[in-house]
Amino acid sequence: KAGVTQTPRYLIKTRGQQVTLSCSPISGHRSVSWYQQTPGQGLQFLFEYFSETQRNKGNFPGRFSGRQFSNSRSEMNVSTLELGDSALYLCASSGTSGGNEQYFGPGTRLTVT
């Protein structure tokens, strides 16, 4: 099976711009979660989508949003970018709820200048 893919891998944006990141989960996985990884804050949960519905949300401002399509692919959008949004954004997919482990993509490295 192909793993979780994320595009683009690297992105440079300017403050105030918006950005959209894409994630394709493992085939058959319906849950997609997004995480932000920074040196200062570590790994933080952004939100989870399951069957096109946001099922859970972390403690991030409304500038961070996402969606999931009928094929389980997910996008994450960040509007009005701030310098502090520079991070590695990781997407993870899993098969069902419960204890199933999440499989992570390689991440998108976002740099805001």
Next chain:
Amino acid sequence: AQSVAQPEDQVNVAEGNPLTVKCTYSVSGNPYLFWYVQYPNRGLQFLLKYITGDNLVKGSYGFEAEFNKSQTSFHLKKPSALVSDSALYFCAVRDSPTGANNLFFGTGTRLTVIP
């Protein structure tokens, strides 16, 4: 509230020696516990998990972890370290199944295996 603590930022071990990476957790219900490893410029790779059952869990690449409910710990172990084990290790927890898949991660422990 859920939380994970990895008390050591850095662990150094000689190649061939046993290694331990520590993790303690706090959840309100029954914990689901995970270990992940991250290599430079890569995403996280799943190593092992504890859901229920035997307290000793075996995972990928020869790693294992011991769940200790009384000490709320889930330490990662390997009998004989390899240089290729050098990486960043994360412990993660989620509460009993609520239908949501959000993991709470520790701050990570950088393991260096010295040849």
